[in-house]
Amino acid sequence: MKLRYFGTDGIRGAWGGPVLNDVFVHQCGFALAHFLQKHNPSKPITIVIGRDTRASGEEIEAGLCGGLCTNGIHVMLLGVVPTPAVSQVVRDLQADLGVAITASHNPATDNGIKLFDNRGLKFSVEAEAEIEGFIAEQTSKPEDANIFTCGYPYDGQGVYINTLKSQLHQHCIRDWKIVLDTANGATAETSPAVLRHFGAELVSIGDSPDGTNINAGVGSEHPDKLAEAVRREKARLGIAHDGDGDRLVVCDETGSVVDGDQLLGILALAALREGTLVHNTLVATVQSNFGLDKTLSKAGGRVERVAVGDRNVLLRMRALGCNLGGENSGHIIQRDISVAGDGLLAAVRLIAVMLRTGKPLSALRQEVELFPQATKNLRVAEKIPLEECPALSEAMKRLDEEFGQEGRQLVRYSGTEPKLRLLVEAADEASSQKGLELLIEAAKTDLEVIE
Missing domain, CATH: 3.40.120.10 (Alpha-D-Glucose-1,6-Bisphosphate, subunit A, domain 3)
Structure with a gap:
């Protein structure tokens, strides 16, 4: 199902752009209120909202509150927290909806809205489509909100930190040095608090968010700095997050990034x-x-x-x-x-x-031995259904027969770009590359490939 606003992970875009702006955010708040009131017609409704460190986060939070509170929704504000903390607090408080204001690993100029249902789960595509219908009906503007629009603070950081602290004994890694890269993002306070509770000596990267530097050359998208610091500091482990803290990249003690x-x-x-x-x-x-x-x-x-x-x-x-x-x-x-x-x-x-x-x-x-992999992205003029590509279908079938349980091929179109993604894995690099070349030639037979 193709939606207008929601993508694979919520709504995301440049703040102040044609989609994500103050008018849209306010209307989104109204739409969420109407959606929840439709499905919960006879009970008070509570929403929790958390955000990462982008400067636009507070504006989006205020815009959503304007639309929500005007319609009688009770809003709990978690402040800056990792996205998984929003999911957790929704369940802990038995709230009706969770909102994470974040654009994850995107630059600071972007922002977004991720939604969690009353179970702490990401919204279904069907629910997102219904919300888009409510958004389309809205004509309200930010100035329509009354003076009583506000949310109430709730210590989301504390709840999340205490939950993570409970997973291991205090001081269990007191002789460990760990390099920690929090991407100038939502984990800048939570991850250090937990790891120090366990006794780790931390060498910090990306721990000074200023609203404009989230993911800027740091974090899980830039593990080279993490690897370099692990080697320099002779650390036992390197840990990097993305901007909203739902992702992990690690380095071993040699400074090598772990797949x-x-x-x-x-x-x-x-x-x-x-x-x-x-x-x-x-x-x-x-x-x-x-x-x-x-x-x-x-x-x-x-x-x-x-x-x-x-x-x-x-x-x-x-x-x-x-x-x-x-x-x-x-x-x-x-x-x-x-x-x-x-x-x-x-x-x-x-x-x-x-x-x-x-x-x-x-x-x-070393206990998890990966197969050599060969990949290629081909830009195509048209995404013709794969079942209508005879040469490519035959090549895929041939590789499946040749590899058996010693390799695989994967052919799929990008969900957001006019590209055909090809992947081949086999027991050795030569077989992987040979299989990829077979798929490339077959794709060029069936599709108009733009070089």
Whole structure:
């Protein structure tokens, strides 16, 4: 379902642009109020709102409050908190809706609105479509809000920090030096508080948010600085978040960035060995490396694959009853604690594995052997359905037959760009590259590829 405002992860865009501006945000507040009142006609309604460190966050918060409070909605303001904290507080307070004002890893000029339902889950596409219908009906302007529009402060940081502190013993890593990059974002206060509670000596990067520097050359999108600092400081571990804290990137003690699929594999293997991986199943996306499947299979587990997007991961986790899933981009969901991707929680669970095994991260990552991967993005004039591309379909079938259980191919269109994405994984680099070249030639036969 193609929506006008909502994308794969809420509403996102340049603040002050054609979509995300003060008029739209106020109308969005009205629309959310009407949506909730339709589905909860006979009860008081409570919404919690959190934001990252972008300067525009307070303006968006005020605009939403104007639309919400004018319509009698009770609003709790969490201040600057990681996105997973919004999901948690929604559940703790039994609120009706959670709003995270963030554009995640985007630059400070962008911002966005992520919605969580009363279970702390990201909204369904169907619910987003219904909200868009209410937005289209609105004609209100910010000046229409009355003087009583306000929200009430709530210590979302404290609630979140205390929950994470409870995951390990105090001072359990008092001899560890950790490099921590909080991307000048929402985790700038929460992650240091938790890791210092565990006793870590921190070397901080990206810990001085000023409203304009979120993700600016720091954070999970720029792990080179993290790696360099780990090597320079001789740290045991490097941890980086994105702007809203739902993602994790780590470096081992050698300053080498750990692949996101290796991180998923480390957590899944540990859970398998401890008997805590529900149904012995890790939920991952089609983007994850086939080596993850092989690694878990040897240990008695399996990988369940879904379409790209952490919302899709969680939907399958809930359907199967699984407790661990994620994307190789660093979104990791540990459903026994949180129903949202949580970078700090994933880091804490990784530290727990290191403590229990006594192994450094460089050794743990070697237990998850990834297949060599070859990829190519082809810009195309038209996204012709793949089933109507005979040469490409034949090439895909041929590779499936050749690889069997020793490799795979993935062909899909980008959801946002006119591009065909090709991926081939095999037991050796030569086979991966050869398979990719076969797909490229087949794609050029069926599609008009723009060089």
